[in-house]
Ligand SMILES: Nc1ncnc2c1ncn2[C@@H]1O[C@H](COP(=O)(O)OP(=O)(O)O)[C@@H](O)[C@H]1O
């Protein structure tokens with residue numbers, strides 16, 4: 124265990140659920156997982172753990188592929204055996220009023236990671252999620268995202284992790300919904316995590332996840348899990364700051 128890392132505990136059912144969704148993506152196409160929970164409950168940690176597991180599986184797949192180097196020229200490994208591309212974007216509180224900010228960053232991340240030239244989007248009203256959005260711009264950006272995703276999927280499945288979705292600008296949430304609706308056949312796992320947040324656009328993505336993926340309400344740990352979380356290993360005297368028993372004593376709410 125590297126210095127500064129905490130020991131991951133619990134969340135077995137949620138991890139199984141994420142791996143099952145990924146397996147479904149590989150065989151049947153796009154799935155969306157909507158992960159909701161209070162601040163500090165463990166959303167980012169859970170997704171990081173899942174992506175670390177997936178990256179480790181990727182390495183194993185690449186290793187096996189290099190061992191099987193005798194594959195006839197021109198023959199591609201089957202879709203299920205190709206390693207996943209993992210793309211991470213976070214919404215930022217400061218960018219919430221910049222319409223299409225997250226969608227543009229996702230498109231750039233799918234390309235080569237460097238910021239692309241996107242025409243400036245109309246500034247929205249951060250306080251008003253119902254503000255009339257530029258429908259044409261949302262559709263054009265949605266098409267751009269579907270194209271970028273299609274290119275990336277040419278190399279194998281794609282896992283997109285969008286964190287802190289509660290800060291996501293409304294237009295980008297609509298673009299993510301557009302992706303789910305228009306890229307159903309692509310091997311894409313879209314993971315969207317955030318705190319519970321009232322927004323019709325968040326509701327839209329949650330509905331899509333409920334019908335074509337999963338919605339996960341992340342709750343606090345039970346007492347035995349929280350004790351394992353709080354107990355430092357013999358090698359580490361560092362007290363884990365992230366996990367504490369809740370005032371009811373029944374669940375542990377990681378602080379942070
Ligand atoms: N499954 C877990 N095992 C160990 N520690 C955890 C776990 N989940 C959360 N934590 C701790 O709680 C803290 C807050 O978790 P985090 O994932 O950042 O919450 P959120 O993203 O929901 O705000 C983390 O820094 C981590 O130390």
Ligand SMILES: [Mg+2]
Pocket residue numbers: 166167168286287
């Ligand atoms: Mg987080």
